[in-house]
Amino acid sequence: MKKELKRRDFITRCFGAGVACCALSHGTMLTAQDQDTKPDPKNLEYCGYKCPDDCPLRKGTLENNMELKKKAYEDFQFKEKYGIEFDADKVFCYGCKINDKPLSLPVKSCTVRKCVIEKGYDCCIQCDGLAKCDKELWTRFPQFKDMVIKMQQKYKAV
Numbered sequence: 145m146k147k148e149l150k151r152r153d154f155i156t157r158c159f160g161a162g163v164a165c166c167a168l169s170h171g172t173m174l175t176a177q178d179q180d181t182k183p184d185p186k187n188l189e190y191c192g193y194k195c196p197d198d199c200p201l202r203k204g205t206l207e208n209n210m211e212l213k214k215k216a217y218e219d220f221q222f223k224e225k226y227g228i229e230f231d232a233d234k235v236f237c238y239g240c241k242i243n244d245k246p247l248s249l250p251v252k253s254c255t256v257r258k259c260v261i262e263k264g265y266d267c268c269i270q271c272d273g274l275a276k277c278d279k280e281l282w283t284r285f286p287q288f289k290d291m292v293i294k295m296q297q298k299y300k301a302v
Contacts, residue, residue, distance in 0.1 A: 183295045185267035189240050190260040191281060192269050192292035201248075205236040220250060255279045269296040 188194055195202055201220060204212030213235045217223070226249045228234055238245040240257050251257060256279050260268050268274055274289075274296055282289040 181298075182301070183267075183269060183299050185265065185270055185299070188267045188269070188295075190257040190265075190267055191240075191254070191288075192267055192295055193288075195239055199237075201235070201237040202239065205238060205248075222249065225250075226253075254281065256281045268292065269299045 183192075197203070199216075200212045201216035203209065204216055210232060213232055214230060216237075217230050217235045222228055222230070222235060228249075234249065236246075237248040237251065240247075240251045240254065256268055256277075259277075259279065260266075260271070263271060265271060268277070269292060271277070275293055277289075
């Protein structure tokens with residue numbers, strides 16, 4: 145014989161099921177952003193950065209969007225850093241861990257990338273010399289270096 149649910153029990157169970165569904169549907173997103181998870185060097189750029197999908201340089205490259213490329217040219221200071229006038233063929237980026245595409249000027253000139261590749265690592269968080277490293281990226285962005293060192297500590301923690 146079926147047991148009838150009281151209204152209060154029915155509402156309580158529905159509420160609990162709703163909370164559980166929300167937690168499950170958002171759980172993977174929260175886990176992916178969890179600061180306590182061990183970083184995977186293969187899923188990071190050589191410097192420890194994770195390029196966002198909305199990066200104007202990357203998005204402009206993938207969509208061949210001149211307006212985004214011009215914005216990236218200004219934002220990334222191509223003229224000041226590389227001495228070039230705007231040229232859509234020179235203002236592009238597919239990322240730094242690519243094998244089948246050309247390397248952009250910023251990627252080619254990245255000393256951290258060169259060092260990581262020479263040492264045979266997937267990311268600088270694997271390098272024991274990171275804390276003392278004085279590559280240009282770290283001297284220009286010391287707060288980023290501090291963040292990468294914290295990632296390294298999580299990576300090396302057992």
